[in-house]
Amino acid sequence: MSYLELNNIHKNYGQGDYETEVLSNINLSIEEGEFVAIVGFTGSGKTTLVNLINGLLEPTRGEVLFKGKPVFGTSHERGVIFQNYSLLPWLTVGQNVFMAVKEVFPKKSKKELNAIVEEYVEMVNLSHAINKRPKELSGGMRQRVAVARALAMKPEMIIMDEPLGALDALTRGNLQDEILNIWGKDKRTALLITNDVDEGLYMADRIIPLKPGPKATLGPEFKIDIERPRDKTELNDNPNFKKTRNAIIEYLMDIGNERKSEAQEAIVLPDVEPKAFVGRF
Amino acid sequence: MKQSITLGKVTKFMGLGFLSTLKALFTGKLEKEDFIKFLRKIVVPLASILLFIGLWHLGAKTLYDREANFKIEKALEDQGPEAAEVMRACIASGDLSCQPNTLPAPAQVWESYKSLLRDHNIISADKAAFKEKTAALNAKRISEGRAPIVYTGxxxxxxxxxxxxxxxxxxxxxxxxxxxxxxxxxxxxxxxxxxxxxxxxxxxxxxxxxxxxxxxxxxxxxxxxxxxxxxxxxxxxxxxxxxxxxxxxxxxxxxxxxxxxxxxxxxxxxxxxxxxxxxxxxxxxxxxxxxxxxxxxxxxxxxxxxxxxxxxxxxxxxxxxxxxxxxxxxxxxxxxxxxxxxxxxxxxxxxxxxxxxxxxxxxxxxxx
Incomplete structure (x- = not known):
């Protein structure tokens, strides 16, 4: 039995004539302690997939199994790092993390809770900004707060929805390492959604492409057989890395082209003229 | 880290940012940008207030003249030229009994404002005197369980x-x-x-x-x-x-x-x-x-x-x-x-x- 299992998931939005199938026949299984990355184009339904797994959405058909039990609603066992940080702007960094910690460990004293908050804020190197509001922080700092908030809840599985998408390359690299550190420390299970193939290659054990929607479905998986810890600079010379990277990019290009040609075919207009108006003026 | 609270911050917080520009003017710390700000935030509003009062004054004067002419004209029609002369003299003399009733000029409004304040002082004094006069009586009334006498002016x-x-x-x-x-x-x-x-x-x-x-x-x-x-x-x-x-x-x-x-x-x-x-x-x-x-x-x-x-x-x-x-x-x-x-x-x-x-x-x- 897998740790997380998605069986024949379909997700539709809208009703009646406006109904569109966003995700179609998604099958995925993740083992405990694994780091899986799902790579896809923007608008291919990645966020929908994440929300199905964390319980914010329910599938139209099919089922999501977490540790063998169907998922109904959200759970503290599955921590989420949102794409757009989703920090509460009226709370300080510390208060944002504290609110989450307090919900997960309601029985702990305030002192213990504060200790956890400080530990995780320290971990993302934001101790100096613990009393600042999100508005006073840069994008990278905000995302680190979101990371701290998700991890302070000590979830068994970390679900990340393009967590580093809006960051500059340097901050991005640092945060990738931080996330890998935490994941490696107590071998949690992680699911990373990204649009950056290199990010997936650097961080994950497996990469699964999401074919673009509507009717998005998962493509064939690519195993990444590269020893951990991985070194960013050495990766470029690793033959395994090159091979996998080329294979994935080729695959993504192919489905991109396929989609383009499909789209072209679809928009061929009929060759008609408004006959009724000819010669009227 | 606590941030210091300055006059500038407080006034800006209250939406009265122009006050700090005014302060800079008086303390002589005016930079070039501040000068433009000073023009925009203080000189321009003041100028527009003066313009407003000027227009108001002119408008009030026009209305006053029209009303006065009408009064004189009416006296002439109803009572003859002598009455019209009397009316003209009366208006010119500023006698209260025959002043045209129309939009007052800014100066008149200012006078009324002062007279309202004077009136307030008189009434306040009156009230204080009343309170003093009835203090003993009221104390007695309260001790007897009756309502005290209140000022009804x-x-x-x-x-x-x-x-x-x-x-x-x-x-x-x-x-x-x-x-x-x-x-x-x-x-x-x-x-x-x-x-x-x-x-x-x-x-x-x-x-x-x-x-x-x-x-x-x-x-x-x-x-x-x-x-x-x-x-x-x-x-x-x-x-x-x-x-x-x-x-x-x-x-x-x-x-x-x-x-x-x-x-x-x-x-x-x-x-x-x-x-x-x-x-x-x-x-x-x-x-x-x-x-x-x-x-x-x-x-x-x-x-x-x-x-x-x-x-x-x-x-x-x-x-x-x-x-x-x-x-x-x-x-x-x-x-x-x-x-x-x-x-x-x-x-x-x-x-x-x-x-x-x-x-x-x-x-x-x-x-x-």
């Missing part, structure tokens, strides 16, 4: 302003107490929203006068045994009912349109319903609630005048009405004084709300 202009402020604050509190809880409930529950929506849509546009009449009908009957003057109760309830709609609608809108991201956070953290309302929904709708409260306070102040006038509650509204009915020589200029006082107090109330809003809300607004 006419209120001064300042007393009337205070009365109006009391009414508007009582009305505002009433609006706040009714509108915010109902707004939150309506915003949270679509069922309650459709239950209340017709009510809001129908009663929102009702005029202050009609609200006054409705409140009058009810309060009159409720307080039928009481010998107390019910005008204050009637006017503050009417003001509250007229002005609460903005807060009600804004609160409901703020609560129902909380950013989906925040709702998702609440779901992922698994906050309970109570926590969700107080920790996520209310804080995020505070800016809209305060926008509503600001509108409510300005509407309350605006309808107050009409309602006091109807309710005969001794505030600014009654002052304006009585001066209009009075028709004394300086009545018109007193009405204009009241107009300015009403406007300035309205402006100050708005700033007060802005200051409170900036203190409690995360979404800092620039003062307009």
């Amino acid at each position: 006419r209120p001064s202009f300042i007393d009337q302003i205070v009365m109006s402020l009391k009414t508007v604050f009582a009305g505002f509190l009433l609006a706040l107490v009714i509108a915010i809880p109902i707004g939150i409930l309506i915003g949270l529950s679509p069922t309650l929203k459709s239950a209340f929506n017709w009510f809001i849509q129908i009663f929102k546009p009702v005029s202050p006068v009609v609200w006054y009449l409705l409140v009058f009908m009810i309060v009159k009957t409720v307080l039928i045994d009481s010998t107390e003057d019910s005008s204050f109760v009637i006017s503050f309830i009417s003001v509250g009912l007229c002005s609460m709609w903005a807060t009600l609608v804004n609160t409901a809108m703020g609560v129902s349109s909380v950013d989906k991201d925040y709702i998702n956070v609440a779901k992922v953290l698994k906050l309970g319903p109570f926590q969700k309302v107080f920790k996520v929904i209310l804080p995020s709708s505070l800016p809209l609630i305060f926008t509503g409260l600001k509108i409510t306070l300005s509407v309350a102040w605006m309808v107050l005048i009409a309602i006091e006038l109807l309710a005969q509650s001794p505030g600014l509204g009654l002052f304006v009405w009585e001066e209009f009915q009075n028709g004394a020589n300086d009545s018109n200029s007193k009405i204009i004084v009241a107009m300015f006082v009403i406007g300035i107090i309205g402006f100050l109330l708005d700033r007060l709300m802005l200051t409170i809003q900036n203190t409690v809300s995360f979404n800092k607004n620039e003062g307009l």
Whole structure:
């Protein structure tokens, strides 16, 4: 039995004539302690997939199994790092993390809770900004707060929805390492959604492409057989890395082209003229 | 780290940023950019005020002349050339009995303002004297369990302003107490929203006068045994009912349109319903609630005048009405004084709300 299992998931939005199938026949299984990355184009339904797994959405058909039990609603066992940080702007960094910690460990004293908050804020190197509001922080700092908030809840599985998408390359690299550190420390299970193939290659054990929607479905998986810890600079010379990277990019290009040609075919207009108006003026 | 609080920060916070520019001028710390700012924030407004007063003066003079000519003309027609001459001389002499009754000039308004202040001093002195005179008697009456004798002379202009402020604050509190809880409930529950929506849509546009009449009908009957003057109760309830709609609608809108991201956070953290309302929904709708409260306070102040006038509650509204009915020589200029006082107090109330809003809300607004 897998740790997380998605069986024949379909997700539709809208009703009646406006109904569109966003995700179609998604099958995925993740083992405990694994780091899986799902790579896809923007608008291919990645966020929908994440929300199905964390319980914010329910599938139209099919089922999501977490540790063998169907998922109904959200759970503290599955921590989420949102794409757009989703920090509460009226709370300080510390208060944002504290609110989450307090919900997960309601029985702990305030002192213990504060200790956890400080530990995780320290971990993302934001101790100096613990009393600042999100508005006073840069994008990278905000995302680190979101990371701290998700991890302070000590979830068994970390679900990340393009967590580093809006960051500059340097901050991005640092945060990738931080996330890998935490994941490696107590071998949690992680699911990373990204649009950056290199990010997936650097961080994950497996990469699964999401074919673009509507009717998005998962493509064939690519195993990444590269020893951990991985070194960013050495990766470029690793033959395994090159091979996998080329294979994935080729695959993504192919489905991109396929989609383009499909789209072209679809928009061929009929060759008609408004006959009724000819010669009227 | 605590940030130091300076005069500049405080005034900017209250939407009175021009004060710090003024300070820079007097302390001689004016930079070149500051000079442009000084021109824009102080010189331009002052110039436009002077221009306004100038135009007002000219307009008032034109109206005065027209009215005077008409009077002389009328005397000529009705009573002949001699009477017209007398009238002309009388107007020129500035005699109070024959002054044309029209828009007063700025100088006249200023005179009336001073005379209202003098009047206030006289009445205050009168009141103090009365209090002194009746102190012993009142102490005796209270010890005997009887009501003390109170001053029943006419209120001064300042007393009337205070009365109006009391009414508007009582009305505002009433609006706040009714509108915010109902707004939150309506915003949270679509069922309650459709239950209340017709009510809001129908009663929102009702005029202050009609609200006054409705409140009058009810309060009159409720307080039928009481010998107390019910005008204050009637006017503050009417003001509250007229002005609460903005807060009600804004609160409901703020609560129902909380950013989906925040709702998702609440779901992922698994906050309970109570926590969700107080920790996520209310804080995020505070800016809209305060926008509503600001509108409510300005509407309350605006309808107050009409309602006091109807309710005969001794505030600014009654002052304006009585001066209009009075028709004394300086009545018109007193009405204009009241107009300015009403406007300035309205402006100050708005700033007060802005200051409170900036203190409690995360979404800092620039003062307009």
